[in-house]
Amino acid sequence: MITKKKxxxxxxxxxxxxxxxxxxxxxxxxLFQENEFFDARDMVQVKYEMLRRVRAEGQNVTAAAxxxxxxxxxxxxxxxxxxxxxxxGLIPKKPGPRGRHKMTDEVMAFLKGEIAKGxxxxxxxxxxLVKKRFGLTVHRRTLERALGASKKKRR
Numbered sequence: 001m002i003t004k005k006k007x008x009x010x011x012x013x014x015x016x017x018x019x020x021x022x023x024x025x026x027x028x029x030x031l032f033q034e035n036e037f038f039d040a041r042d043m044v045q046v047k048y049e050m051l052r053r054v055r056a057e058g059q060n061v062t063a064a065a066x067x068x069x070x071x072x073x074x075x076x077x078x079x080x081x082x083x084x085x086x087x088x089g090l091i092p093k094k095p096g097p098r099g100r101h102k103m104t105d106e107v108m109a110f111l112k113g114e115i116a117k118g119x120x121x122x123x124x125x126x127x128x129l130v131k132k133r134f135g136l137t138v139h140r141r142t143l144e145r146a147l148g149a150s151k152k153k154r155r
Contacts, residue, residue, distance in 0.1 A: 010041070019092055020042075026070075028069070029067045043090075044087070048090055051075075054075070078090060100145075111130070
């Protein structure tokens with residue numbers, strides 16, 4: 001008889017929030033090995049304990065990072081976000097850009113000015129103008145979204 005494995009609800013919850021540690025086996029700290037409260041799969045808990053170990057117990061950064069399965073760079077990155085944002089800073093952010101990085105206020109002001117002149121500009125014309133003036137290659141859909149968002153703001 002085939003038995004189905006019960007779903008691990010905690011792992012699913014951690015995965016859905018983006019805080020599931022992809023390499024829990026690298027966490028070799030004794031607390032995470034011996035105590036059920038400490039879960040090597042919980043990236044926020046691992047980072048916090050690593051930071052606490054260095055700050056409260058004076059452990060060496062390299063040793064602490066290694067024990068918690070991380071690099072020194074990861075330690076300093078976690079330390080910086082923790083100092084700026086507190087515990088919520090340790091929760092992983094979604095990867096990728098946080099907004100339009102090519103369609104800056106300057107580019108948008110230029111395009112709005114060109115559109116306001118009254119000449120009927122198609123999207124391809126706007127792309128050419130941005131390329132000529134700013135040296136930026138902008139995707140058609142990016143431009144359409146940016147112009148659409150600016151129209152929504154005016155209403």
